[in-house]
Amino acid sequence: MRSERRGGTSRQAPIAPPLGGGRFLFILLAIGLASVILIGRITLLQVIDRPFLQSQGDARTLRHETIPAHRGMITDRNGEPLAISTPVVTLWANPQELPNDAIQRVMLAQALGMSLSDFEARVARFSEHEFMYLRRQMTPAAAQQILNLRTPGVYPQREYKRYYPAGEVAAQLLGVTNVDDVGQEGLELSYQPYLAGRPGQRRVIKDRRGRLVRELGVINEAQPGGELTLAIDQRIQYMAYRELRAAVAENEADGGVLVMMDARTGEVLAMANLPSYNPNNRAGLDPRGLRNQALVDVFEPGSVMKPLAMAAVLESGVVDRDAVVDTSPGWMRLDQFTIRDFRNYGELDLPGILEKSSNVGMSRLALQLSDTAIWEKYNQLGLGQAPGTGFPGESTGSLPAPVRWSRSERATLSYGYGLSVSAVQLASAYTALANDGVRLPPSLLRLSEPPQGTPVIEPTVANDLLNILETSVAAYTGGRRARVEGYRVGGKTGTVRKIGQQGYTTDAYRSVFAGIAPISDPRIVTVVMIDHPKAGEFYGGAVAAPVFSSVTGNALRLLDVPPDHEAE
Template sequence: MGRGRYRFLIGVVLIALAALVGRIAYLNVIDRDFLQGQGDARTLRVEPIDAHRGMITDRHGDPLAISTPVVSLWANPQELPDDDIQRLVLARALGVDLDSLDARIQRYRNHEFMYLRRRMTPDAAQKVLDLQLPGVYAQHEYKRYYPSGEVTAQLVGVTNIDDQGQEGLELAYNSYLSGEPGKRRVLKDRKGRLVRDLHLLKEAKPGGDLTLSIDLRLQYMAYRELKAAVDEHNADGGTLVMMDAHTGEVLAMVNSPSYNPNNRTDIDVDGLRNQAITDAFEPGSVMKPLAMSAALETDKITPDTVIDTSPGYTRVDGYTINDFRNYGKLKPAGILLHSSNVGMTRIALQLDDDTIWNRYQALGLGKAPEIGFPGEAEGSLPAPYNWSDSKRATMAYGYGVAVSALQLATAYTAIANDGRELSPSLLKVSDPQPGKPVIKPKVAHELLGMLEHIVQPHAGGSKAMVPGYRIAGKTGTVRKVESSGYQTTAYRSLFAGIAPVSDPRIVTVVMIDNARGQEYYGGLVAAPVFSRVVGKALRLLDVLPDKKEALP
């Protein structure tokens, strides 16, 4: 090779080498940030770290709602195999029909994301991932599970598929229970598979735990007895509320019908509402003790006042108000014992127009309980303007006013708690408050004694008796009202009671809606449920039997 030719080739090689070195220097020095960014954009990802939802427990720590880890499988339709055999294998692993899978893939053909199946157990999802089919990926999530099922469904509520509260306390405390998701930076290959977990950007903050006032033992027992009574009497439904007479905590709150929050495929819409809080109804005779409390605080009515209820009916503003029979002359205790509408009417007409209304308002009727539950019923308490005598009379025996079961139970805490009404709470109370004085203590004690007479052998509330314990309570049977007016064959059967009388521990309200059997009176339908539930509750709560004392 000639000298000139050799030098020329050497020069070309050196120039090429210099260009290569210059290019390398340019890429690593001048264009470094751009190239680094392009590389990171293709391999580095920021992935969310799910924050598991807080647990909901009963007062003793037993779980009512917990979050369990699940895996949702998703796919990039543009990467899924076109091979029929591979798609058939995928469909079988997912437990879906091949035609259905193909239709979904076709529908999302121009997209880069579609769910294959959500909320699978980790083991089931791993079997699909082990197939190593292109375009199939996993996303780790949490699924809400409700161990107590239908027993606490309407109270606890449910979450949707994205783990956000939709009903009940899950909705009311959604932000508190949800927590804050975290972030992490990861390295993935070109197929989106995780290569390395690089570092944590933000730590996930789990949701807060919620401790309810509910005692799950009492909740289970109350639901079982209520459901059995609804079935026995072929009723439309029922509600039971049990409150602690010392703290105002709701120890049990059940409704029938209910639903299974873990399987919502065939939900009965009638079972979705927490009727104890969201539904208001005319309570009937269970309101008479509350109206009587107002009368006994005036100078017009005393425990010894005699009211003549003869001849068993009375006419007011052209309307006839009847008793079951002619009870003759009665004192206030006898009026409550016989549930005399005539007696309550004649008492109400001796009082000022707003006396009973003021008492109802002071007890919180006509306004929401403000416990933070979605859809709380305010009930109905019409203002006392231009009232007729008949309006005053009907309100005294429980018509013309509407309350929820929770409002009614709350009002009865004033009788059980020396005249102090306790604010209801669905959360466990660590610092009980003394309550709001509504009824004079002397009157509250007098009423408690009057109500004890009702729960005695051969009295209207005899079926509410609990062996070994003194019980006070009031029955109620009220006609249901619809758009066409009061029904003649549809009733609500109620019992509101306090136990034990010597040292009240619990207040319980039972309502059975439209019992279609031969029995529909509150003393025959609702009182037995009270007896069974309260009897077991007192033993579970280790409440000592009452000392036997002679009734005044």
């Protein structure tokens, strides 16, 4: 309050009238309306638009991450690991989030083992994307060193990588997986759906930089792949590969194959191939090493077929078991072709024909049989048919149908020409000789119980041939180097000319040996093939038989098979 003095008279200043009722009501209405709008907006956001807004928020922060499932382990028959999955880390980056700071980029490039120019070029190539790989499948320790740089835009991704403890020893049988852990070759490819497993999924919250804020829970648990137990024995496999490699090197050969089967079950105890490769480090890989020659490749078997052809002769009833065949003068003309023996063996009985490996003797016997007798026996033994192992690309071989066969074709079939087989097919056929005439199909997986098998040779004939095979590796024969100290073994050598552009060559051979041990109670069947030995020796008895002797002897001892022969 103030007072004014005018002309000696003072008076008090007037007080402003209170807010009028209309103005007060207006303010109350304005406040009320604002409150209603605010409450409506809150209701709209919290009730009506809540699902939409929450989904939008989740889309920016909530993530569904894949939980990788590790691939099933592959083991040998004794549980020793042959293929396992190890945890690794893959580093990736969002190029749009990578810093422009030169020092940070140089440090990241050096940690990745890249030059700065290569790193910049890679980032530029993906500059319009939000994802690029920096390094695949690193060890967790190595990846952590890079993550410790805390470079913006660099993130880890957990994965699994296949590792093969046996390395090159069983590479072709096991096969390999690609960088995404998917089977590409061998059993890894055959059993891909079984081994792969099923990835899981979890819900997480991440910030705008992709960093984990909180894990909300697992949606689906990861299901690991199934385990695969193979029939091979890793100990025998190592020995087979070692001896095969030594023989290939000593004879300067192009390669080789060894297959060992259990004569009682048909399980493949060893399968070695050369050349080979290291599946854990495929730098400088020789493509030839990828092929599982024991199952995929075929060859003319040569004289190792003579015992199987002799089974047809003995079962025919046409030729007496005590028959004597005159092989003089060591050769014979047939359909304008000349069939020769190593030398003139003169008169030979049936065991002598196998012991001396007489082509002339087998031809004279074959021509006394029906046109299809030997073909039918080979067909019963599984030749010209898929072995049924389930291995990708397994070969059926070749057994031409007996349509308009000439006499020379019938003759050559009896001593192993004019057909082709794989090493596994040949070993399976020999199980009939070792198993009282019952052929067993080959199995790459360990069996819970022996298979039924197929009777294909009369038991008495099979036993007779088994004893003849023992005499074929006697001290005075070409197969003597196959003998195993302390054990009775039997087998047949084969030396096969390779086919060139102008027909059969005269300077390139395959050396083959197929054998059974021990004769008294057969346990294993082994086939060895050395491809094109060039160091001088090329006969099967000189090149392939020693490999059989070494591997078979060690295998029998590892399997605790008691000796059945006194030392000489």
